[in-house]
Amino acid sequence: MRIVLVGPPGAGKGTQAAYLAKNLSIPHISTGDLFRANISQGTDLGKQARAYMDAGQLVPDEVTNGMAKDRMSQPDAVDGFLLDGFPRNVGQAEALDVMLKDEGVKLDAVLDLEVPEDEVVKRIAGRRICRNDSAHVFHVTYNPPKAEGVCDACGGELYQRDDDTEETVRTRLEVYHTQTEPIIDYYRAQGLVVTISALGKVTDVTDRAMAALKKSAED
Numbered sequence: 001m002r003i004v005l006v007g008p009p010g011a012g013k014g015t016q017a018a019y020l021a022k023n024l025s026i027p028h029i030s031t032g033d034l035f036r037a038n039i040s041q042g043t044d045l046g047k048q049a050r051a052y053m054d055a056g057q058l059v060p061d062e063v064t065n066g067m068a069k070d071r072m073s074q075p076d077a078v079d080g081f082l083l084d085g086f087p088r089n090v091g092q093a094e095a096l097d098v099m100l101k102d103e104g105v106k107l108d109a110v111l112d113l114e115v116p117e118d119e120v121v122k123r124i125a126g127r128r129i130c131r132n133d134s135a136h137v138f139h140v141t142y143n144p145p146k147a148e149g150v151c152d153a154c155g156g157e158l159y160q161r162d163d164d165t166e167e168t169v170r171t172r173l174e175v176y177h178t179q180t181e182p183i184i185d186y187y188r189a190q191g192l193v194v195t196i197s198a199l200g201k202v203t204d205v206t207d208r209a210m211a212a213l214k215k216s217a218e219d
Helices: 013-024 031-041 044-054 061-072 090-102 117-125 166-180 182-188 202-218
Strands: 002-006 028-030 081-084 109-114 127-130 137-139 193-197
Touching (some): 002 013, 002 182, 013 028, 013 109, 013 202, 028 031, 028 061, 031 044, 044 061, 090 182, 109 182, 109 202, 117 127, 117 166, 166 182, 193 202
Parallel strands (some): 002 081, 002 109, 028 081, 109 193
Antiparallel strands (some): 127 137
């Protein structure tokens, strides 16, 4: 299957992408991984991206599109992939359509993870991270530490990242609504959008997504 995963920040896209890609036996292709790989390998696209990033500028769509096209042409992605974070806007979605058409293939589904805005704020603003090890992540509501402000694993101090404050989260949501959400309508016009609730346990959301994708494939 060839799938695009969309949803607001805090919807659990990264977590669901990993589970879904494993269940469907297709590679999980995330924008973050694309950038890191190209920059670390010193590709031409990576050098271009680094130059923009070092200048504090947004990386142009054509650079991101080029990275995505190159990754989708790799052997492990020939029979399918799950895109996470790409396309990020309608321009990128249009470019993706052209790429796939040139290869004689098309998307099977666009999976839209739906989460109420207040829940997104609650999820992200409640995160607390250990200063000693960023892999130790807690949540004031969903996964509180035994002692407030102290990491259960190592006793380190727990803190809230600057970009996890409610004000910052709402700004990120506004960017999502303005730039990325329009691609849902773009793909809905093509009959590709499958919307599911991303509330509940991770495994429940995965099961819900797999069932929705299966139904979509049968329709």
